[in-house]
Amino acid sequence: MSRAEWIGLVCLPAALLISFLDVGLSFIPLGLFILACIVLPFFPQSSFFLPVICRGSSGKKAVALTFDDGPDPLSTPELLDLLSKHGVKATFFVTGKRALANPDLMKKILSQGHGLGNHTYSHDCLFALRSTKRMLQEIESTQNILRGFGIRCLAFRPPVGITSPRLRKSMRQMDGMVIGFSCRALDRGNRCVSGLAKKILDRVRPDDIILLHDIGPKDHSIRSLWFEEVESLLSGLKEKELTVLALSALIGRPIMMRDENS
Known part of the structure; x- marks a missing residue:
């Protein structure tokens, strides 16, 4: 209940x-x-309508990085290089529409050992108000696209993190779990990237699930600033002696499985 x-x-x-x-x-x-x-x-931490995992349970000085809304040719390639440079594994909550449009980026994300989560097909900001049928369509269409890359996602994050009573049925059908977050910079989908690293580093705690976005600002100068902020965040976490774990390791549950039928 x-x-x-x-x-x-x-x-x-x-x-x-x-x-x-x-x-x-x-x-x-x-x-x-x-x-x-x-x-x-x-407030996903409230788990009001259904259980939402917003923090890890590792008990370690560790956090997980999650990136929403991608993949994006303007941000994903350089972001992957940055994560590789720091030896960090992240989880990308992708939309079905962008996954379908950027298959090479999807393959690169997986080949580098990162995790994937379902973030609906179209990222409808009014998703929580939609009918159960519409919710299922958004989730299942993305599941089908991700199966094409050989995986079955068990982790789902609703657009803008808002839940509703109808989401429970969708999660049962997906046989999945809702993943929220416990630390973010309120970057508005990378529209406000200045000071992003400091905002997170000032409040981050062990077992936090950090929310970021994999969306490249069209303005090159802002995009460059965003990469600098992500780099500062990764360096800052290391200075605070916080290890970045894969999301599955932080919460103690798998977030995706290899789909043998794909």
């Missing part, structure tokens, strides 16, 4: 009991429940 269901089971009887004393006051627990349903989905 989800936290939303538990809270609902508490608030509804409470409203009924309060109504015997004062009908007007009975709307307070109902209002609080509605408010929770509106606000808490924006």
Whole structure:
């Protein structure tokens, strides 16, 4: 039973009991429940509608790096070189649309030992409001594309990290898990990259799942700044004696499997 269901089971009887004393006051627990349903989905750490893994369980001085929204020819090649230079393995939550358009980048990500996660097909920012059928289409179409690269993804991250009650059914069908995050720089999809490294390094803690984006700013100067920030982040994590682990190692669960039928 989800936290939303538990809270609902508490608030509804409470409203009924309060109504015997004062009908007007009975709307307070109902209002609080509605408010929770509106606000808490924006905070994946709350696991309000379904379980969301937002932190690791390694117990080590370690973190995981995750990159959303790629692959992108403007950012992925140089990012992979940067990760290789530092000997770091990351997880790329890719969209089906971009994976289909950039097969060589997908193969390069996998060949270098990085992980992949499902980030829907089109990255619809209103994904959480869509019907169950639409959610399944977005997730399953991406699963099919990723199978073409020989893998079955077990990790899913919804666009902008927002969940909904309908996502639970989609996860059951995917036989997967929702991965959130516990540390980010609020970079707005690499629209705000200045100070990215410092923002993360100031707040990062052991077992954090760090959210970044694999989207190349079209402006070359901003793109160069982004690479500098990622480099500073990797160096800063090392200085803080935080090891970068693969996401699967940090959470103690596989995030993808080789698909023998592909």
